[in-house]
Amino acid sequence: MSKSLLCPCEDVTTAEVAHAIGRGYRDLESLKRFTGFGTGMCQGKQCLHAVARFVESQTGCTPDQLQPFTPRPPLFPTELSQWAALGFDVARAPAAGVLAPDETFPALRAPQPVQSKARVVIIGGGIMGLSLAWNLAQRGERDVVVLERGYLCAGASGRNGGGIRAQWGTPTLITLARRSLELMSRFARDMGINVWFRRGGYLFLAKSAEVAKKLERSAALHNRHGVPTQLLTPDGARDVVPHLTMQGVQAAAWNPDDAVIFPWAFLWGYARQAAALGVAVEPFTRVQGFEQRDGRVTKVVTDRGDIACETVVLAAGAWSPEVAKLAGVRLPNEPHRHEICSTEPLKPFLGPLVSVLDSGVYFSQSMRGELVGGMGHPQEPAGMNLSSTASFLQRYAQAVTEQLPGLGTLKVLRQWAGPYDVTPDNSPILGPTPGLPNLLQLSGFVGHGFMMAPAVTERMAQWMVSGESDELFERFALQRFAEGRLEREDMVIG
Ligand SMILES: Cc1cc2nc3c(=O)[nH]c(=O)nc-3n(C[C@H](O)[C@H](O)[C@H](O)COP(=O)(O)OP(=O)(O)OC[C@H]3O[C@@H](n4cnc5c(N)ncnc54)[C@H](O)[C@@H]3O)c2cc1C
Structure with missing residues (x-):
């Protein structure tokens, strides 16, 4: 059967966009989310214009009514190892970012x-x-x-x-x-x-004695309330995710019943x-x-x-x-910005969501295969700020490749930010x-x-x-x- 493609990266057709419009999604942000257009390797550079023209033709709206979705860095897919090698002073409070x-x-x-x-x-x-x-x-x-x-x-x-x-x-x-x-x-x-x-579990890693104690205390509480959290040694944690290095890890907590969703x-x-x-x-x-x-x-x-x-x-x-x-x-x-990013897809390799509780870095693998993860900054000032920074990608890439050194060549496709409501x-x-x-x-x-x-x-x-x-x-x-x-x-x- 022939099909007319609007987004070649994600294989999104005119019929799918028309279906989404029929379901009431008429703005570009909602259409992007509902159909997946613009979420692949080119991040909308090839298809945004074509989808906008198609929406105009289907809905009768004018170009000024169609706000393009927020462009986000990076400009092109860029390897984690390159982000990790940037020279920002990551201990400093993050600046307002771009876009x-x-x-x-x-x-x-x-x-x-x-x-x-x-x-x-x-x-x-x-x-x-x-x-x-x-x-x-x-x-x-x-x-x-x-x-x-x-x-x-x-x-x-x-x-x-x-x-x-x-x-x-x-x-x-x-x-x-x-x-x-x-x-x-x-x-x-x-x-x-x-x-x-996807019930892949949550694996918490502790790199200090203080955080290891916290995991121990909370695991005992979980067990008393019917949650089967297990305390693991670093070797035990590597059994759960064989690709992880255990550099600096003192203890881990693992609940196989935790999950990730879309x-x-x-x-x-x-x-x-x-x-x-x-x-x-x-x-x-x-x-x-x-x-x-x-x-x-x-x-x-x-x-x-x-x-x-x-x-x-x-x-x-x-x-x-x-x-x-x-x-x-x-x-x-108070609102506090939290930054997050997503990579190109890999075949399934990561069961649980992994988080190093000391630094706050977390990452999991989506059902599309992307590594999705983020990391707060202890110096992030209060205020509504949804912009993106390169210094976040540096800190995140350093933290992720410390635990998964094999991922240095994995490319970041997009980053964004949202507010924690603290x-x-x-x-x-x-x-x-x-x-x-x-x-x-x-x-x-x-x-x-x-x-x-x-x-x-x-x-x-x-x-x-x-x-x-x-x-x-x-x-x-x-x-x-x-x-x-x-x-x-x-x-x-x-
Ligand atoms: C980067 C990041 C990662 C996170 N990870 C997780 C996670 O893994 N698991 C988890 O459970 N939680 C996570 N959270 C937290 C979670 O997303 C939020 O706690 C949750 O979504 C809050 O939902 P909400 O409905 O209260 O707020 P929101 O989803 O923010 O909804 C509030 C809505 O109010 C609207 N609004 C504002 N002003 C007005 C107005 N004047 N009139 C009408 N509407 C208005 C806004 O547009 C907004 O859509 C994360 C948050 C961030 C930022």
Whole structure:
């Protein structure tokens, strides 16, 4: 059968792009994610223009309505060993990098106003907002609107590493993560979309006595809560991943039940199934303010009109503090850039997600064969900064090739960045806002919100619909910071 190719690297045809447009993906960022066009060796240099022209011909939109997707370094595929040999002083705080995404999302919003009222308005179309909407609809609460200022994968949920693990440092997070693992393992069957769930385990490496002790302590906690984490010697860890060097490694922790997934498909699955139950999912719709009366939010003000409501859920991830400020509420979360990258594909060689807990470097192999990984910087200043730096690639390439020296010639294809939504104790903020009880908080998930979302939003929807108490929303309430009652979590990567 003949086919007409738009993206030769990833073999994406006109029929596939037309199918995606038919499913409602009309902006280039969403089409890239849904079809894979522009994600191969040339990173869109050959196909972006052709796809844009095709979308114009299919949808009748004008060129100025089609924002090209954010170009990202490197300019051409470049070997890890070359990045590792750069001469930046990597101990210094990273500078603002280049090519941050345009956050204005011009001219893509639907021309008609949003609906004028809803019982529940959810702000943020990331994994938290969408999974809460679906969970509410499942329990009969279908008068729900999700407002997303960009496309559905614009926030951290579209920019993360896809790791899900039960290896946490507190009983609460272990319980939530175990439930999420269970829900995510059957997501494809329940929601009818492939999420490339792969149970390859998580292997943590410790290079200092202090971190080795932390692994030992947390493994004992895991075992008490039904997680089969094993402490391994460096040789034992090499048995799990034979290609790893154990340079400087003192101990390892291994849970074969942990997994990696393909994040974008979870958002599409939740959005589609929530919409099928009657939820209105409104991308390209920005919240600009609130109306309040007698200590309650009465309306949410958007750039497509106002929505009168009974309950508002603030699920805007690392943007939550700036949205909360519009209601006169101060949240203690701070955004911190985290950089991440992906390489050309290799045949399958890496089972687990591997992380050196001391440095925060992590990497896993995607189902397409790419090595996907990242690394935070301890000096990264707070602030919304989604740009990319060469110094990150230097640090990352050095850390990865120290553990996998055979990968020096592996080429990095693209890098990007996303915001960690960091709270003072690395734990989320959930539940009512003091002084504005119908503004519910659902943010502060640092670098682990994706894996927490299915379990947390299941509990939150149940709590909202039933009115029954749930200790989760007392434990992680916003007022804990004013009360000096912190819920510290120290198994955070990055
Ligand atoms: C590099 C990186 C790697 C990570 N790796 C992992 C991992 O391996 N495993 C894991 O579990 N987690 C990981 N995380 C964390 C995880 O991605 C987040 O915790 C999670 O996605 C947060 O989801 P969210 O829905 O709260 O926020 P987001 O996904 O950020 O969604 C919030 C949404 O709100 C929208 N918004 C903002 N302002 C407005 C407004 N005014 N009006 C309307 N909408 C608005 C934004 O556009 C955004 O889409 C990682 C994060 C990063 C950055």
